[in-house]
Amino acid sequence: MEERHDLAQMLGGLSLFADLSHPELEAVAHTFSEEWFSKDQRILRQGFTGTGFYVIADGDAAVRLNGKEIAKLARGDFFGEISILLDEPPTADVVALGPLRCLVLPGPATKSFLETNPKVMFRLLQAEAMRLRNALRW
Amino acid sequence: MVVVGSGPGGLQTSYTLSRLGLPHAVISADPVPGGMFQRFPYFQRLISWTKPYAPAERGSREYEWYDWNSLLGDEPGHQATVAEFMDGSFYFPSRAEMQMGLNAFVARAGIKVRYNCRWESTAEQEGSFVLGTSEGEYRCKVIVFAIGTTTPWKPPNPGLELVPHYADTKPLNEYRNKEVFIVGKRNSGFELADALLPVARRIILGSPSPARISVVEHAAVGARARYLQPYEDHVFGGGNVLLDVAIDLVERLDSGYRITATGAKSKRTSVFEVDDAIAATGFTTPMLDLPKMGVAVFSQGRLPALTPFWESVSVPRIYFAGSTTQAATGLNKYGIPANSAAVQGFRYNARVMAEHIAAEHFGIRTGHRTVQAADLVSHLLAEATRAPELWNQRSYLARVVSFDEGGIIDEGILPLAWFVDSSGSDAVAVSVETDASGDIHPAVYLRRSGRVEEHLLSSEALHQFETEDHRRKLEDLLRPYLT
Numbered sequence: 001m002e003e004r005h006d007l008a009q010m011l012g013g014l015s016l017f018a019d020l021s022h023p024e025l026e027a028v029a030h031t032f033s034e035e036w037f038s039k040d041q042r043i044l045r046q047g048f049t050g051t052g053f054y055v056i057a058d059g060d061a062a063v064r065l066n067g068k069e070i071a072k073l074a075r076g077d078f079f080g081e082i083s084i085l086l087d088e089p090p091t092a093d094v095v096a097l098g099p100l101r102c103l104v105l106p107g108p109a110t111k112s113f114l115e116t117n118p119k120v121m122f123r124l125l126q127a128e129a130m131r132l133r134n135a136l137r138w
Numbered sequence: 139m140v141v142v143g144s145g146p147g148g149l150q151t152s153y154t155l156s157r158l159g160l161p162h163a164v165i166s167a168d169p170v171p172g173g174m175f176q177r178f179p180y181f182q183r184l185i186s187w188t189k190p191y192a193p194a195e196r197g198s199r200e201y202e203w204y205d206w207n208s209l210l211g212d213e214p215g216h217q218a219t220v221a222e223f224m225d226g227s228f229y230f231p232s233r234a235e236m237q238m239g240l241n242a243f244v245a246r247a248g249i250k251v252r253y254n255c256r257w258e259s260t261a262e263q264e265g266s267f268v269l270g271t272s273e274g275e276y277r278c279k280v281i282v283f284a285i286g287t288t289t290p291w292k293p294p295n296p297g298l299e300l301v302p303h304y305a306d307t308k309p310l311n312e313y314r315n316k317e318v319f320i321v322g323k324r325n326s327g328f329e330l331a332d333a334l335l336p337v338a339r340r341i342i343l344g345s346p347s348p349a350r351i352s353v354v355e356h357a358a359v360g361a362r363a364r365y366l367q368p369y370e371d372h373v374f375g376g377g378n379v380l381l382d383v384a385i386d387l388v389e390r391l392d393s394g395y396r397i398t399a400t401g402a403k404s405k406r407t408s409v410f411e412v413d414d415a416i417a418a419t420g421f422t423t424p425m426l427d428l429p430k431m432g433v434a435v436f437s438q439g440r441l442p443a444l445t446p447f448w449e450s451v452s453v454p455r456i457y458f459a460g461s462t463t464q465a466a467t468g469l470n471k472y473g474i475p476a477n478s479a480a481v482q483g484f485r486y487n488a489r490v491m492a493e494h495i496a497a498e499h500f501g502i503r504t505g506h507r508t509v510q511a512a513d514l515v516s517h518l519l520a521e522a523t524r525a526p527e528l529w530n531q532r533s534y535l536a537r538v539v540s541f542d543e544g545g546i547i548d549e550g551i552l553p554l555a556w557f558v559d560s561s562g563s564d565a566v567a568v569s570v571e572t573d574a575s576g577d578i579h580p581a582v583y584l585r586r587s588g589r590v591e592e593h594l595l596s597s598e599a600l601h602q603f604e605t606e607d608h609r610r611k612l613e614d615l616l617r618p619y620l621t
Contacts, residue, residue, distance in 0.1 A: 026384035027402035030347035036436040036443035050471030106473020108574040
């Protein structure tokens with residue numbers, strides 16, 4: 001993994017932030033913090049309060065429901081927004097499948113972040129719509 | 139074993155290792171103990187309190203919650219040493235008072251440090267580490283780097299390299315009647331702005347995101363209340379301003395700087411011609427050759443990636459103490475970090491880490507106490523009410539008690555992130571937590587048949603959790619183990 005980089009530039013390469021200008025990306029870089037997780041470490045824990053909104057910057061993760069893997073997540077994917085939007089603890093675990101670097105926004109800051117960044121909110125809605133479509137496909 | 143660094147993190151580690159009977163060397167590039175407090179905060183007074191009068195007796199374990207600066211000692215002469223040297227004029231110690239407290243701790247506890255011995259290189263050879271230093275080589279099985287977050291750091295904005303860093307702030311008099319642009323709205327930026335208020339003509343604080351304030355964020359990482367005068371000045375239109383701008387370009391002029399910046403929200407570009415500028419953009423860990431030998435780093439290379447016991451995730455037997463332990467974020471509930479970046483938090487991390495190293499690498503285990511079933515609930519509620527480890531490191535360190543055939547065992551204070559993801563016999567961990575509304579309450583993590591559940595207990599006006607209501611709720615949760 002790269003040691004030093006322009007964080008704002010890296011953010012611009014993720015689809016969630018692809019519509020933002022450079023100053024907006026810099027603000028995002030200052031608003032999110034960065035966290036590192038080791039293989040098998042849990043990032044979201046089923047039933048735990050106080051979680052955040054996570055965007056994967058590097059690495060892979062698995063969504064596990066009662067220990068059973070139900071989805072895989074990779075660079076650019078995000079998670080944690082459902083429990084923040086519904087104000088409920090996560091209903092599944094998210095576990096690092098190897099070294100994992102995430103950008104994190106605390107739950108309480110996520111609502112105002114989305115309100116002040118409608119372009120990010122739109123991208124997030126698009127991704128949610130795709131997840132819903134895939135879940136309903138038969 | 140070798141401990142690198144003689145700041146509070148290194149000293150606390152050495153103290154605990156000695157108490158555990160673990161031989162080790164402490165080396166330091168500095169000529170005296172104290173680390174970063176030798177130079178910072180630039181304007182002399184700390185932002186962490188040591189209260190001369192508190193609801194607990196000075197020197198008691200409980201008093202540590204009211205004294206955020208002294209290191210942790212096991213006997214009276216080693217405890218509350220910073221409080222002892224404060225002159226009573228303020229409850230935030232000056233740097234000199236902090237230094238005297240640390241010096242006393244070192245002298246009385248007999249901590250031996252090889253000063254003026256600079257760590258220069260690191261290598262791994264046949265299962266040992268070889269530390270190259272200015273005074274020769276050290277070979278060891280385990281290293282603890284307590285090297286602080288001490289190297290000035292600036293983000294890569296064009297031209298920002300021309301601006302002096304916070305660490306190179308000039309004497310106050312040189313800013314008299316000048317217009318000064320401070321890049322950064324964290325504690326160091328506000329510290330400078332607060333100090334410059336009486337002398338500067340105008341102060342502009344600029345960075346991309348709005349200032350985070352400790353009382354709003356419920357966390358000590360936000361700008362501290364005592365530095366907020368510049369914020370009030372901005373709110374009242376007093377001449378000094380806080381701007382949410384990204385720095386596009388900094389240019390040197392004959393008599394100052396030209397700073398081009400764009401509003402993060404407004405997207406309006408403005409040009410500021412100022413007499414002086416300071417980059418209050420933070421510090422980084424002086425990692426030297428550690429990334430080259432495989433120590434994984436993140437946050438733009440500023441922090442090592444650590445396990446919940448503060449060991450490098452990629453190079454086993456390399457540990458970190460002191461402010462670098464903030465890299466292990468723990469549960470980070472509601473985005474409220476632990477106090478690992480400051481003495482009040484990392485002194486406990488150092489103690490837990492030293493005990494972990496002694497057990498894991500040298501087979502030295504501290505005695506675990508058996509708890510009688512009839513005392514369990516009282517013990518846990520007393521810890522939630524008074525344990526300084528739980529109060530200083532909320533949602534981060536926990537009192538852990540396990541249940542197995544041998545009985546009820548107090549496993550000590552352990553990282554909560556390790557507990558909630560570990561397997562083993564049934565066990566309970568109690569921590570103190572703050573939620574999004576600022577409400578402070580005990581949290582109980584119960585591991586049953588390998589699965590950990592979270593149970594939050596209610597808050598109480600004076601933070602006294604030894605009430606009948608708390609007792610009843612905890613008894614209900616622990617009922618299978620109380621008979």
